[in-house]
Amino acid sequence: RTPSAAAMGALEEAHLAAVAACGCDEEEEEDLLVEVGGGEAPGDAMEPAVRALLAGLGEDDRREGLRRTPKRVAKAFRDGTRGYRQKVKDIVQGALFPEVGVDKRTGSAGGTGGQVVVRDIDLYSYCESCLLPFSIQCHVGYVPSGGRVVGLSKLSRVADVFAKRFQNPQRLANEVCGALHASIQPAGVAVAMQCWHIPLPENFKCKNSGALIRTSHSSRSGVFEGENSSFWNDFVALLKLRGIDMEMDSRSASLTWCPLRPHEVPLCNGIPSNMVSAVSSMLLSLGEDPLRKELLGSPQRYVQWLMRFRACNLDVKLNGFTFNSASVYERPGEDATDHRAISSELHLPFCAQCEHHLLPFYGVVHIGYFGSGDGEGINRSHFQALVHFYGCKLQVQERMTRQIAEAVYSVSHRGAIVVVEANHICMISRGIEKIRSSTATIAVLGQFSTDSSAKASFLQSILDTANQEV
Known part of the structure; x- marks a missing residue:
């Protein structure tokens, strides 16, 4: 399914809004x-x-x-x-x-x-x-x-x-x-x-x-x-x-x-x-x-x-991402999946601020979705802007993962999957001092939630590119 013009416009708008929101x-x-x-x-x-x-x-x-x-x-x-x-x-x-x-x-x-x-x-x-x-x-x-x-x-x-x-x-x-x-x-x-x-x-x-x-x-x-x-x-x-x-x-x-x-x-x-x-x-x-x-x-x-992580009133400009959000949790059809239609953007860097401790957490976001199959799609800069928008505020990793997945699903209605891998500074300080610990979260929507092979294919693509520079 080709993303609508309104959705693409919202992605462009979020890109500009995200850059303006956190420039310092x-x-x-x-x-x-x-x-x-x-x-x-x-x-x-x-x-x-x-x-x-x-x-x-x-x-x-x-x-x-x-x-x-x-x-x-x-x-x-x-x-x-x-x-x-x-x-x-x-x-x-x-x-x-x-x-x-x-x-x-x-x-x-x-x-x-x-x-x-x-x-x-x-x-x-x-x-x-x-x-x-x-x-x-x-x-x-x-x-x-x-x-x-x-x-x-x-x-x-x-x-x-x-x-x-x-x-x-x-x-x-x-x-x-x-x-x-x-x-x-x-x-x-x-x-x-x-x-x-x-x-x-x-x-x-x-x-x-x-x-x-x-x-x-x-x-x-x-x-x-x-x-x-x-x-x-x-x-x-x-x-x-x-x-x-x-x-x-x-x-x-x-x-x-x-x-x-x-x-x-x-x-x-x-x-x-x-x-x-x-x-x-x-x-x-x-x-x-x-x-x-x-x-x-x-x-x-x-x-x-x-x-850099101050609250802003730009969420209204994300309507293009979240329109028809009620459909996010609808069960998709059971049609056979063409894994060639799975598109992905991997290793998108981010830095956010933990709202519980006012300490940064940082890492990468991996996004998978079902493309239209006709070669059209959303380029990496749009997804990076989306990640930046949800990361550049006081956050928790679990919420950020879900928000990105829902925004992607609002554009690609067949399915979306998001994996966030992050290191939390609050895990090395506050007496915890777990220096090498990391946290991974996953959100799965639409067809990815019912098609285990599609989900496995996306997760394997992350593993295959883990040692490559993006």
């Missing part, structure tokens, strides 16, 4: 953070500040899905910055153990100078430039001295103390290295990190992880210092056993880390001052100083990010 400029500034002490910060300003942000986005915090969002967001920020209220000496104290090595022999072993490396420590932190979480894979090595070794879990816990602060990657590596050297007094410490920062939505590529900004950073002290340090060479070699090549990754340290940092947007340029004030009050509640040099501009950047 970017901004910038230098970062570096000093340690802030203090006890438990009062949290009573956090939830009202989140409500102010939701209002600024055109949302109603009383609607279902947003009622507990202020509490969730406040809890996530408090948990993600708990490192300000922790001390390294409290972690390491009592965790040093005597370990007698091999005496009077050439070389090193155990407590007499053998290197110890803990690899693949999964962490997350908050980027101090934009206040969004980023994920970290940390590797820590040290050379014991004085016949004493430290409990291995303490290396991870010390790294977590500094990760749970507003950070940038290089300073994080330096602080972990310095704290371990000062607290356990080894012959030397080496720290290596790979960090992943979510990019701007318009910079997403077709693959879930390919769009992430990845940089690698390292820091070393004592016997690890120097270009010809055998200890550093051993450390790098032990990382290579896990497929981590620090020499190859060292070039990434020069990349721009935060995508919101390169351009500074003044308040008068569409950034609501009341929302910026709300974010500043959140920083104060967490024990931070928003006027400190390294955080200047961060509230504006965070609001700028949120404004």
